[in-house]
Amino acid sequence: MLELRDLSVHYGAVxxxxxxxxxxxxxxxxxxxxxxxxxxxSLMRAVSGIAPVVAGQVLLxxxxxxxxxxPARARLGVAHAMEGRRxxxxxxVEDNLRLAWSFxxxxxxxxxxxxxxxxxxxxxxxxxxxxxxLLSGGQQQMLxxxxxxxxxxxxxxxxxxxxxxxxxxxxxxxxxxxxxAAKSGIVVVIAEQxxxxxxxxxxxxxxxxxxxxxxAGAGEELLRGRxxxxxxxxxx
Amino acid sequence: xxxxxxxxxxxGISVGAVYALIALGLNLTFWTTKTLxxxxxxxxxxxxxxxxxxxxxxxxxxxxxxxxLAVVAxxxxxxxxxxxxxxxxxxxxxxxWVVSTLGFGIFLQGMxxxxxxxxxxxxxxxxxxxxxxxxxxxxxxxxxxxxVLAVAVALxxxxxxxxxxxVWGQAVHAVSLDPELALVQGIPVRRLILGSFMLSxxxxxxxxxxxxxxxxTVDPAFGFDLVLLGxxxxxxxxxxxxxxxxxxxxLVGVISKLVGGYVSTAAEHGIAFALLMLALAVRPQGxxxxxxxxKA
Numbered sequence: 137m138l139e140l141r142d143l144s145v146h147y148g149a150v151x152x153x154x155x156x157x158x159x160x161x162x163x164x165x166x167x168x169x170x171x172x173x174x175x176x177x178s179l180m181r182a183v184s185g186i187a188p189v190v191a192g193q194v195l196l197x198x199x200x201x202x203x204x205x206x207p208a209r210a211r212l213g214v215a216h217a218m219e220g221r222r223x224x225x226x227x228x229v230e231d232n233l234r235l236a237w238s239f240x241x242x243x244x245x246x247x248x249x250x251x252x253x254x255x256x257x258x259x260x261x262x263x264x265x266x267x268x269x270l271l272s273g274g275q276q277q278m279l280x281x282x283x284x285x286x287x288x289x290x291x292x293x294x295x296x297x298x299x300x301x302x303x304x305x306x307x308x309x310x311x312x313x314x315x316x317a318a319k320s321g322i323v324v325v326i327a328e329q330x331x332x333x334x335x336x337x338x339x340x341x342x343x344x345x346x347x348x349x350x351x352a353g354a355g356e357e358l359l360r361g362r363x364x365x366x367x368x369x370x371x372x
Numbered sequence: 373x374x375x376x377x378x379x380x381x382x383x384g385i386s387v388g389a390v391y392a393l394i395a396l397g398l399n400l401t402f403w404t405t406k407t408l409x410x411x412x413x414x415x416x417x418x419x420x421x422x423x424x425x426x427x428x429x430x431x432x433x434x435x436x437x438x439x440x441l442a443v444v445a446x447x448x449x450x451x452x453x454x455x456x457x458x459x460x461x462x463x464x465x466x467x468x469w470v471v472s473t474l475g476f477g478i479f480l481q482g483m484x485x486x487x488x489x490x491x492x493x494x495x496x497x498x499x500x501x502x503x504x505x506x507x508x509x510x511x512x513x514x515x516x517x518x519x520v521l522a523v524a525v526a527l528x529x530x531x532x533x534x535x536x537x538x539v540w541g542q543a544v545h546a547v548s549l550d551p552e553l554a555l556v557q558g559i560p561v562r563r564l565i566l567g568s569f570m571l572s573x574x575x576x577x578x579x580x581x582x583x584x585x586x587x588x589t590v591d592p593a594f595g596f597d598l599v600l601l602g603x604x605x606x607x608x609x610x611x612x613x614x615x616x617x618x619x620x621x622x623l624v625g626v627i628s629k630l631v632g633g634y635v636s637t638a639a640e641h642g643i644a645f646a647l648l649m650l651a652l653a654v655r656p657q658g659x660x661x662x663x664x665x666x667k668a
Contacts, residue, residue, distance in 0.1 A: 184556050185555070185556075186552055186555060186556060205555075205562070206555040206556055206558075207555060207558050207559060207560045207561065210555075210556065210557060210558030211558055216556045218552075218553065218556065222550060222552075222553045223553075224545075224546050224549045224550060224553065225549070226549055227542075227545065227546070227549070231542065234539075234542070235539075235542055235543065235546055235557065235559075236557055238539045238542075238543075239543070239557055239558035239559050240557075240558065283557070287557075287558070
């Protein structure tokens with residue numbers, strides 16, 4: 137269980153999050169929706185420990201981790217795919233995977249973990265010796281997802297996994313995420329601007345606007361809307 | 373090839389390998405924090421002076437070297453914690469570390485002068501003395517130079533293997549590329565930075581002992597020129613490149629020794645800085661500076 141209690145994140149005078157609370161149970165996807173600058177990334181960065189939390193708490197399975205540094209949180213099973221396709225661009229595909237595995241939970245041997253990744257995304261095996269910065273956008277996103285899952289996380293945070301990708305690739309990526317969430321039974325949180333896309337696969341969703349929660353509920357409910365306009369209205 | 377040229381060449385390669393060692397130490401902290409420890413020169417001096425002092429108390433020379441290296445390693449961690457970290461944490465991405473590391477170096481130099489006196493003291497022979505030589509192809513080759521060269525090259529190779537082949541070496545590389553991503557991936561960046569300053573100081577300490585062995589004496593002012601020469605080697609080869617550090621070190625070592633031998637020893641160090649200016653004007657990324665690999 138991932139829990140946020142009255143969480144506030146301020147960057148100097150900029151208030152990115154104000155009193156946001158959330159409970160995300162394992163075995164389902166939680167969608168964090170909202171326009172650009174609504175606070176989606178700040179929420180995720182607060183969980184992985186790289187955002188300045190000024191008030192409130194972050195709890196993992198009831199343990200307060202608000203004061204823990206990022207590597208300690210990673211050791212507790214937090215994996216965060218940051219926005220902007222963050223990879224070690226000068227390192228090869230395989231080096232990126234090996235590094236992620238080395239500092240992860242290491243439940244399986246490296247070779248077995250790599251084989252699993254390559255079975256899922258064969259193109260990554262073909263490009264194993266290529267610098268990650270030279271991959272296409274879709275391939276980079278596959279690598280980023282694989283770098284988080286190869287760590288055997290318990291709390292998976294994905295920031296805009298669809299951003300800037302062709303629709304066919306987005307489908308493939310979302311297919312992978314849904315499968316992984318169902319198979320692993322861990323906590324998965326997705327930040328997404330394309331609301332319908334994320335809500336379709338999510339158990340619950342929450343809409344942020346200027347750092348505050350303006351709408352929250354079951355995924356299905358948010359998608360249909362009680363009168364069909366709630367979701368659109370909350371964006372305005 | 374005449375004897376004079378050959379002996380200058382050997383001396384140049386030998387001290388050049390030591391400059392490369394200093395350059396590697398500078399590279400290491402540059403990778404993890406984008407800072408350089410300008411107190412390195414004083415650490416070189418301190419390591420050599422402590423070795424002289426400890427061995428003068430009747431301790432075996434090798435033990436004295438190891439003990440001095442331990443002291444220098446601890447000081448390296450102290451420098452990271454108390455001179456570099458506060459500067460990097462202050463708002464506005466301050467360059468204060470330039471002054472604070474240099475200042476701490478000057479403090480160490482002053483303390484050494486106070487404790488051991490400011491006179492040059494003789495550095496004991498660790499393995500061979502200055503008169504030992506072998507004959508190869510009809511040339512006299514000083515064994516001290518050979519040992520210094522061998523130790524420096526062995527350390528450079530070990531360092532390279534560590535960086536390329538181990539997980540921790542890869543982690544150092546990762547931190548240099550994207551520190552935030554490294555943190556999120558669970559790499560203990562703080563400890564890695566502390567370790568990089570420790571290792572960098574040990575490299576400086578070894579370099580200090582090696583140079584003192586060749587020069588035969590050491591005094592509190594020793595080391596300051598040397599770290600600048602190491603810096604020239606690092607920039608010349610391409611900041612952050614290990615191969616560049618080696619090439620830059622050898623280039624600086626050989627050219628300065630040749631100039632010292634054929635022109636004037638007074639010009640020995642000056643020529644290194646002329647090289648630096650030339651390199652910055654013609655090829656600012658250094659001999660082995662790499663272009664960025666990226667695709668939008």
